[in-house]
Amino acid sequence: MTEYAVVLQNNMVVKSPDFGNLETFSFTKDGKVKEFTYQNVKYYAVFSYSTRLFIDYVDALKFDALLANEKKRAGASYDGVSTNLWKNPKAGFDITFNKYANLTKAVDGDTIYGYLRDETGLCFNYYIWNYTSPYNGPSKFTKAPNASQTGLNCETFKTGSLPKNFYDAFNGKSFYDLNSGLSSADQRLVGEVASLMNSVDQNILKAFQGFTAAGVNTGEFIFSQNNDGYYSRQEILDYKKGLERWLEIYNANQEKLNAIVNSTNRDPETANAEKLYIICDTLYRYNMLANLTVPQKIGMLKVLSQDALMNWYFASFKNGFQQRETLAVKIIESVTSTQADDFLKALLSTQITSTSYTPGVSGVPGTSRDVTSTLYKNLFLKIDDYFEPDNFTAFIKALQRLVLAKNGILLPAEVNKIDYTIDQLKAKTDKLFLWGNIRNANKLKYSVSSQTDQKITFSEAFCTRISKVEVQNSNSLGIPTNSSYTISRCASYQQNKIEVGHFDLVGIYFYDNPSFIDLGEDTSHKEQAFLTFGGFVDYLLAKEDTKLVEKIINAGLTALIMTVGLGEIVGAIRGVNYVRLLAGIGTTIGDVTQYLAQDSDFRNYIIEKYPEDHDKILTIMQLGGAVLTIGGVSAIGSGIFKTYSVSQASEFLGIGRQVLADADALAKLTANERLILENGIKIFENGLYRIKYSVEISQEVNRAKTIIKFYDSTALRSGIFALDETSKLKFLDYFYELSDELTVFLKDAPQSVEVWGKLDDAGKLIIKSDFESWIKGFKARPLLKTEQYAEVSQLFNKTISPAYETASIPGVKWIVDGTPDIDALIDANKIANNSSDIAKISSNYGIPVNVMTRVKEHFWIKEHFILVENGTYQIGRFERLESDVLEWKAAINNTLSGNDLETFKRLMAHEYVESQLMERGLSYRALNKYLSAAPSDLGAHEMAPIDKIGDQYYLQLNRRLDLPQPPTPDLDTFSNLDQIVNFFVNFYNI
Numbered sequence: 001m002t003e004y005a006v007v008l009q010n011n012m013v014v015k016s017p018d019f020g021n022l023e024t025f026s027f028t029k030d031g032k033v034k035e036f037t038y039q040n041v042k043y044y045a046v047f048s049y050s051t052r053l054f055i056d057y058v059d060a061l062k063f064d065a066l067l068a069n070e071k072k073r074a075g076a077s078y079d080g081v082s083t084n085l086w087k088n089p090k091a092g093f094d095i096t097f098n099k100y101a102n103l104t105k106a107v108d109g110d111t112i113y114g115y116l117r118d119e120t121g122l123c124f125n126y127y128i129w130n131y132t133s134p135y136n137g138p139s140k141f142t143k144a145p146n147a148s149q150t151g152l153n154c155e156t157f158k159t160g161s162l163p164k165n166f167y168d169a170f171n172g173k174s175f176y177d178l179n180s181g182l183s184s185a186d187q188r189l190v191g192e193v194a195s196l197m198n199s200v201d202q203n204i205l206k207a208f209q210g211f212t213a214a215g216v217n218t219g220e221f222i223f224s225q226n227n228d229g230y231y232s233r234q235e236i237l238d239y240k241k242g243l244e245r246w247l248e249i250y251n252a253n254q255e256k257l258n259a260i261v262n263s264t265n266r267d268p269e270t271a272n273a274e275k276l277y278i279i280c281d282t283l284y285r286y287n288m289l290a291n292l293t294v295p296q297k298i299g300m301l302k303v304l305s306q307d308a309l310m311n312w313y314f315a316s317f318k319n320g321f322q323q324r325e326t327l328a329v330k331i332i333e334s335v336t337s338t339q340a341d342d343f344l345k346a347l348l349s350t351q352i353t354s355t356s357y358t359p360g361v362s363g364v365p366g367t368s369r370d371v372t373s374t375l376y377k378n379l380f381l382k383i384d385d386y387f388e389p390d391n392f393t394a395f396i397k398a399l400q401r402l403v404l405a406k407n408g409i410l411l412p413a414e415v416n417k418i419d420y421t422i423d424q425l426k427a428k429t430d431k432l433f434l435w436g437n438i439r440n441a442n443k444l445k446y447s448v449s450s451q452t453d454q455k456i457t458f459s460e461a462f463c464t465r466i467s468k469v470e471v472q473n474s475n476s477l478g479i480p481t482n483s484s485y486t487i488s489r490c491a492s493y494q495q496n497k498i499e500v501g502h503f504d505l506v507g508i509y510f511y512d513n514p515s516f517i518d519l520g521e522d523t524s525h526k527e528q529a530f531l532t533f534g535g536f537v538d539y540l541l542a543k544e545d546t547k548l549v550e551k552i553i554n555a556g557l558t559a560l561i562m563t564v565g566l567g568e569i570v571g572a573i574r575g576v577n578y579v580r581l582l583a584g585i586g587t588t589i590g591d592v593t594q595y596l597a598q599d600s601d602f603r604n605y606i607i608e609k610y611p612e613d614h615d616k617i618l619t620i621m622q623l624g625g626a627v628l629t630i631g632g633v634s635a636i637g638s639g640i641f642k643t644y645s646v647s648q649a650s651e652f653l654g655i656g657r658q659v660l661a662d663a664d665a666l667a668k669l670t671a672n673e674r675l676i677l678e679n680g681i682k683i684f685e686n687g688l689y690r691i692k693y694s695v696e697i698s699q700e701v702n703r704a705k706t707i708i709k710f711y712d713s714t715a716l717r718s719g720i721f722a723l724d725e726t727s728k729l730k731f732l733d734y735f736y737e738l739s740d741e742l743t744v745f746l747k748d749a750p751q752s753v754e755v756w757g758k759l760d761d762a763g764k765l766i767i768k769s770d771f772e773s774w775i776k777g778f779k780a781r782p783l784l785k786t787e788q789y790a791e792v793s794q795l796f797n798k799t800i801s802p803a804y805e806t807a808s809i810p811g812v813k814w815i816v817d818g819t820p821d822i823d824a825l826i827d828a829n830k831i832a833n834n835s836s837d838i839a840k841i842s843s844n845y846g847i848p849v850n851v852m853t854r855v856k857e858h859f860w861i862k863e864h865f866i867l868v869e870n871g872t873y874q875i876g877r878f879e880r881l882e883s884d885v886l887e888w889k890a891a892i893n894n895t896l897s898g899n900d901l902e903t904f905k906r907l908m909a910h911e912y913v914e915s916q917l918m919e920r921g922l923s924y925r926a927l928n929k930y931l932s933a934a935p936s937d938l939g940a941h942e943m944a945p946i947d948k949i950g951d952q953y954y955l956q957l958n959r960r961l962d963l964p965q966p967p968t969p970d971l972d973t974f975s976n977l978d979q980i981v982n983f984f985v986n987f988y989n990i
Helices: 060-077 162-170 187-198 202-214 233-261 272-285 294-305 309-314 321-333 337-349 375-382 391-406 422-428 534-549 554-564 566-574 593-597 601-609 614-629 646-660 663-667 671-691 695-710 714-721 725-734 740-748 751-757 761-769 771-785 789-795 822-832 837-845 849-861 882-892 898-919 977-987
Strands: 005-007 013-015 033-038 041-047 054-059 111-117 124-130 351-358 367-374 432-435 444-451 455-474 480-501 505-510 529-533 864-867 873-878
Touching (some): 005 033, 041 060, 202 233, 233 272, 272 294, 294 337, 294 375, 321 391, 337 367, 337 391, 351 375, 367 375, 391 529, 529 534, 601 663, 646 663, 695 714, 695 740, 725 751, 725 761, 740 771, 761 771, 771 789, 789 873, 822 882, 837 882, 849 873, 882 898
Parallel strands (some): 005 111
Antiparallel strands (some): 005 013, 033 041, 041 054, 111 124, 864 873
């Protein structure tokens, strides 16, 4: 048979006689070799279990034994064979094919043989085509002599399926962008896309169709036609690429998701929450949530609910509160009607142990304790924001939809409520709760008698006898006055019990409009009945009882209850759009505005330390002083939110706390002035009370605090203000809790802020979670540039260990990974001492002498400071392998060609850029975490052009895609390498 070439999975094109007869081959559907036999050993390709990307060829017999053993061991949880089991050279065990160097490479004009899709697009066959270097895939292929007459492995479609509909719609249609503008059909492409669609679960395919219709960030995808009715072939290709990429994202995030939700780690400082957020955000944006199983959805919510993670995402706002809480709601909204019953049962049966924190009072520190509750209860209490966007309302609506669905009531998504008459309500449920004026008048009371994870027992008390009671008036301090008034109180109640499940359908009949149910002023609820679920009634009672027990911020709210009635007060529970929560005034100490307005040491200190912001600081602090006069001369209960906005109050809290933490500032205050400020802060804290942990309050407070903390550095202030508004606020939210040490580092490296702003949202998150590595990297640059390695090791709290030395090469140190190849090191030292190679290689391949000179010094001679696997630093030359030596010798002898030559040129570009960046003070690789490529801890090696053949020239490293990208290296003239260096110097402020 003709001597053919074949394409391996790593894109090497080699002669088939190296492997014996063609009959020993099998192929994947892209024409590449899946199995072959070499020297009587059968090998086959191994792919990633999740991404399906090629890893390596392995000894088939040995791998089958490992595979069988792993499947037996893992059972239903089998998710592939770990690479460490079959590719571990350090352990002396490696069953991969390692004889690529012995294979005969194809040359231009050779004929390639492989397995490709035929002209119908639905079947496969054997084809041949010509090899041209560099190889870019099959082109102009014809059927092989041994091709089947009828085609192989032909695709079939189910009638009415999406693939069938697509194939019928486009098969035989003409495309206007084929053959230089002449329209013609491309049946192979249509069949290929339909076959790809057929390989996907139809529900997943529907999700992709929904994603293309929604057009998140892209606009809706529509196949267009020109005036002649012809379609665009390029659009079909784009659709295929989009589906392939979408499936890649779906599969990769499925694997990551399963790994996280199956984790039992409860440590809130782990990166699981950050990783999970990114996964959830991706699955949501790509319309993938609906395809997840109930256990996966429960698992995501469970991870978010563990310990302080829930506080991170639902109560502490440095991580972007609204986005994360919204995602939790979106997970619940993605539950399908068919999943409703199982999902609700899982919410009640899944137990969560979380940390509950009780704030300290009067100098006594707060306490933390573990609390175990159902996942449902945990979510219910923590998606409880009261602020816009009102995720709690969305959360309730999502749960109500599921409760209705499990009871056979399916409503369109746009329907917000069920408006039933009393008779209709009774027909649906005999659990009816009465609300409104009948409760305000104390004629009816509800309370929770008992509850379990599954059931709630309510006590319903009807008043049967009312009596008159005289009540003495008191002022805002609770001190009785000489006046009194008479009120009606219930003297006797009749008790009933109502037992319901948390997700049982119940009705509520309103005698008047309940402002605590939504944020609007719609009166349409009056005298109507509604369906909800038992747990929501429990929630209403719990919130109302909490307010009553705590007297709604002591005296202030008690006065307000008598003034405006209970309805508006409970409205404060549901949102700041309805009522500004009022604060009572405890004591009147004095007027802070006097000493802030006069020419005092304190005022002069603030002006000197904060030259750009002193006006704002003093104005806000005067606001805090003025509020102290309210109460003694104003109407009781007017409160700070009658006069000041939530934003102003929040700024005062943040600025006041930070100023009082400044020892130099405190030294300028008298004892009485300090007491005035401290009491002003306490009054504002009391005023904010239950809502001070909301996104609106916490973000305002923390941002104000951070501004004062950072902005005494003019350079840092300028850097933060140069960010776009979204990035600026995110920076303040992320880093307000920096330690004093890291704050100093940040002020010493204000250029880091600009770099942070150039990263995408995921990169910003990564730096937030590993800020110490990131900012210390900036601190280390001038030390690395001047080779002050001892100082760098001290900065990162690591040691410097001796590099490897061998008697065969005295006086030379090497940084080696594992067992060194002594012969290769000896050869590498000879190359280092060779003075003629630079000119030869430059002449052979047209690589400029200055490029070769720098690369030779960097790659073979210079000693480098590198973090090694054991967590220490070492100083020495790069370890060189036999393959490095052979490649360099081949370059000297001018025997490189094809892919080998391109690889060598890419290596030269990589090493040149890497050398230039390191010379400017950048580390070789990560300084804190071994081999990290995260944007918080990376080096010149990750930034330099990739030295392997492929379409990608750079690692993305979380750079924002809307900003300019680094130039593609010119491997013909090498003339733009310095432009590449300058790109990274400017981007990372090196």
